[in-house]
Amino acid sequence: MPIPKLYNKRVKHILPLVLSIICITVGLNFYLSENIHQFLLENKALNQNKLSTFNPRTSTSALFSYVEDIIQYNETELIHIGTKDGIYFHWDDWVDLSPGNKFLDRYRHDFPSGQCDSLLTKYASVNGYSLESYNKKVLRGMANLYCLKDIPRKVFITTDDSMVEVPIVGKKRFGVNLLGPRTRDKNQLVESMMTIEQNKDRLGFRSRPLKRLQPIVPVDAKEFIFSPEAEIFKLQEKLNNETITENELEYLQFLEYSNDYLVDNSDTYFKYPWITSDLFRGHSHHFAYPFFKRYIGDRERQSVVHHMVRAWFQFAEMNGFVSWVNYGSLLGWVYNGVNMPWDTDVDVQMPIVQLDRMGRQFNKSIIIENPRYGNAKYLLEVAPTYIKQGNGRNFIDARFIDINSGLYIDISALSHSNFKPPSNAVPNQDSLGTMMVHCKNWNWHTLEELLPLRHSFFEGGSVYIPNNVSSILSRKYGPDSFTTKLRFKKHNYQADISMWVPDRICKYPPPTNIRFNEINGGLTFEGACNKEYLQDEYHIIRQCSARHKMLNQDIDRPIDYDIGEWGELPILRKDAWDYYNDINANNVNHDRWAVSHEIVGKIHENKTKKM
Numbered sequence: 074m075p076i077p078k079l080y081n082k083r084v085k086h087i088l089p090l091v092l093s094i095i096c097i098t099v100g101l102n103f104y105l106s107e108n109i110h111q112f113l114l115e116n117k118a119l120n121q122n123k124l125s126t127f128n129p130r131t132s133t134s135a136l137f138s139y140v141e142d143i144i145q146y147n148e149t150e151l152i153h154i155g156t157k158d159g160i161y162f163h164w165d166d167w168v169d170l171s172p173g174n175k176f177l178d179r180y181r182h183d184f185p186s187g188q189c190d191s192l193l194t195k196y197a198s199v200n201g202y203s204l205e206s207y208n209k210k211v212l213r214g215m216a217n218l219y220c221l222k223d224i225p226r227k228v229f230i231t232t233d234d235s236m237v238e239v240p241i242v243g244k245k246r247f248g249v250n251l252l253g254p255r256t257r258d259k260n261q262l263v264e265s266m267m268t269i270e271q272n273k274d275r276l277g278f279r280s281r282p283l284k285r286l287q288p289i290v291p292v293d294a295k296e297f298i299f300s301p302e303a304e305i306f307k308l309q310e311k312l313n314n315e316t317i318t319e320n321e322l323e324y325l326q327f328l329e330y331s332n333d334y335l336v337d338n339s340d341t342y343f344k345y346p347w348i349t350s351d352l353f354r355g356h357s358h359h360f361a362y363p364f365f366k367r368y369i370g371d372r373e374r375q376s377v378v379h380h381m382v383r384a385w386f387q388f389a390e391m392n393g394f395v396s397w398v399n400y401g402s403l404l405g406w407v408y409n410g411v412n413m414p415w416d417t418d419v420d421v422q423m424p425i426v427q428l429d430r431m432g433r434q435f436n437k438s439i440i441i442e443n444p445r446y447g448n449a450k451y452l453l454e455v456a457p458t459y460i461k462q463g464n465g466r467n468f469i470d471a472r473f474i475d476i477n478s479g480l481y482i483d484i485s486a487l488s489h490s491n492f493k494p495p496s497n498a499v500p501n502q503d504s505l506g507t508m509m510v511h512c513k514n515w516n517w518h519t520l521e522e523l524l525p526l527r528h529s530f531f532e533g534g535s536v537y538i539p540n541n542v543s544s545i546l547s548r549k550y551g552p553d554s555f556t557t558k559l560r561f562k563k564h565n566y567q568a569d570i571s572m573w574v575p576d577r578i579c580k581y582p583p584p585t586n587i588r589f590n591e592i593n594g595g596l597t598f599e600g601a602c603n604k605e606y607l608q609d610e611y612h613i614i615r616q617c618s619a620r621h622k623m624l625n626q627d628i629d630r631p632i633d634y635d636i637g638e639w640g641e642l643p644i645l646r647k648d649a650w651d652y653y654n655d656i657n658a659n660n661v662n663h664d665r666w667a668v669s670h671e672i673v674g675k676i677h678e679n680k681t682k683k684m
């Protein structure tokens with residue numbers, strides 16, 4: 074009998090060993106096949122795009138015609154997706170939920186305005202964290218958006234010069250038949266956007282002008298001091314003397330609930346999907362549940378980040394919030410002024426008092442990208458646990474989520490508190506006038522190294538960065554982590570082109586004499602290690618890196634420059650949906666991500682520098 078043998082001692086020891094070897098081999102195999110991996114991801118994206126009838130321009134078109142109807146007629150009857158006060162919203166009209174069709178089609182048919190029954194609601198309400206298979210998780214996410222996810226409170230239309238705020242009045246689905254017939258192409262949407270800009274003052278809606286970022290931003294230390302108890306006390310006094318407004322009362326109730334109960338008992342607020350096949354690689358940990366519907370390759374992610382960073386800083390500046398790029402994103406900035414190609418998200422920080430105000434004014438806002446540049450829509454969501462240090466499950470206080478892909482910018486608030494910083498947290502913390510602040514994940518900073526914030530270009534667009542970059546990065550990643558470290562995550566930094574090149578493409582730069590194409594300034598095919606990918610990528614990055622090199626030789630002290638004179642660089646990466654759609658529709662005969670959409674608008678008018 075062979076079976077009892079399994080129980081003998083030697084086998085008992087060998088079995089785990091064999092299993093480990095299998096695991097390592099499989100892991101190694103995955104590791105080596107990164108090339109194939111990227112190819113498969115792109116294939117999956119193309120396929121999903123092909124199978125889906127969803128077009129992100131459909132909801133934008135419906136919203137734009139709604140606004141134009143108000144401009145033209147000012148009559149409620151004509152406004153089919155809303156009332157004079159705002160629009161109806163259903164996630165099914167605004168996000169591609171087609172990966173959930175298997176379940177959702179029946180509901181769409183039976184209840185066209187988007188209701189659910191208890192069965193689907195129950196299916197949708199399972200915690201995003203519970204460990205499940207990929208397919209099941211995607212279905213759940215789609216059902217969650219369809220049935221459960223709160224609808225936003227308002228939508229911001231970005232025009233060339235301002236943002237127009239359209240309230241959302243209720244939940245209702247229209248479906249492609251109602252929204253669809255008027256879907257416009259990009260040029261029509263741009264026309265419509267300009268009409269809205271010209272007539273925005275005739276609408277009953279609020280609008281705000283876009284603003285140019287400042288060269289230097291001092292931030293008052295008070296912005297880092299927030300006490301929920303003090304706020305509650307103030308509001309209770311107002312309640313007692315009956316001067317409290319409705320909004321303040323709502324805020325008071327929120328603060329009391331969050332302070333007394335939620336912060337200490339809350340589950341993680343921003344969930345990523347937890348997937349069985351992804352336990353070790355953790356690819357899914359960089360997506361916001363329930364928006365996740367597939368893994369995303371490096372170049373698509375770089376495109377999403379490229380568009381998203383600009384949209385965030387534009388939105389924040391317009392509303393008077395400061396935030397700054399930090400950590401991995403800042404490390405990327407040091408090298409060549411763009412995010413590192415493997416970096417899965419963007420980290421920004423902001424003062425707690427500002428985040429508190431942002432939560433009250435803008436929680437659950439959708440921001441629509443200017444149709445000149447892309448089809449992105451972002452959801453701004455603020456966690457109810459932001460008010461103080463909690464039970465260790467919530468480090469992230471807000472998110473700016475690309476609702477098409479589920480990729481996001483993580484926003485964390487920095488605050489001053491009574492916790493004592495560890496002695497190694499920051500050097501010379503005893504020096505006079507140095508205040509310590511930290512995020513909920515215990516990253517400490519002195520205000521001295523953060524402030525004043527300063528302007529820089531990241532991904533070609535205007536952002537803020539902390540004052541003392543080298544002090545922050547050397548503490549976080551070690552003194553040799555930046556500029557001297559040239560190998561990272563299976564990439565090598567090729568200084569002659571200022572780019573991180575995947576080792577699978579080439580580990581060393583080809584000789585300079587064959588590298589560059591004299592005629593167009595790009596890379597020759599040989600110079601790009603025989604990969605069109607690298608030619609395309611160089612085309613995108615070289616303007617950003619050239620500018621970075623010119624301004625930031627000293628990463629802590631940039632040369633003196635006029636932001637308006639330099640201007641924003643064009644949008645250099647193609648919108649992801651356009652990219653896949655153009656290939657599937659045979660609109661293009663190549664697969665290039667590089668584009669160049671000049672940034673238009675009053676605040677960008679006086680640009681004189683070429684680069």
Ligand SMILES: *[C@@H]1O[C@H](CO)[C@@H](O)[C@H](O)[C@H]1NC(C)=O
Pocket residue numbers: 143144147275276277
């Ligand atoms: C439309 O009606 C609202 C209120 O009924 C009014 O305030 C607004 O000025 C009108 N707009 C136009 C373009 O007539």
Ligand SMILES: *[C@@H]1O[C@H](CO)[C@@H](O)[C@H](O)[C@H]1NC(C)=O
Pocket residue numbers: 307310311314316
């Ligand atoms: C009510 O209380 C608030 C908060 O303390 C105070 O600012 C306000 O002046 C008071 N109003 C009246 C009418 O007493």
Ligand SMILES: *[C@@H]1O[C@H](CO)[C@@H](O)[C@H](O)[C@H]1NC(C)=O
Pocket residue numbers: 223327432433436437454455456457458
């Ligand atoms: C923001 O909105 C979400 C979704 O409705 C809600 O869960 C959260 O508590 C809100 N955050 C704040 C700070 O009120």
Ligand SMILES: *[C@@H]1O[C@H](CO)[C@@H](O)[C@H](O)[C@H]1NC(C)=O
Pocket residue numbers: 500540541543544629630
């Ligand atoms: C940055 O910080 C380091 C050490 O903390 C300090 O030596 C340096 O002078 C600072 N640089 C600037 C520009 O403040």
Ligand SMILES: *[C@@H]1O[C@H](CO)[C@@H](O)[C@H](O)[C@H]1NC(C)=O
Pocket residue numbers: 637675676677678679
């Ligand atoms: C651009 O230049 C014009 C004329 O010199 C000036 O009136 C305008 O304010 C400038 N715009 C910006 C955004 O600086």
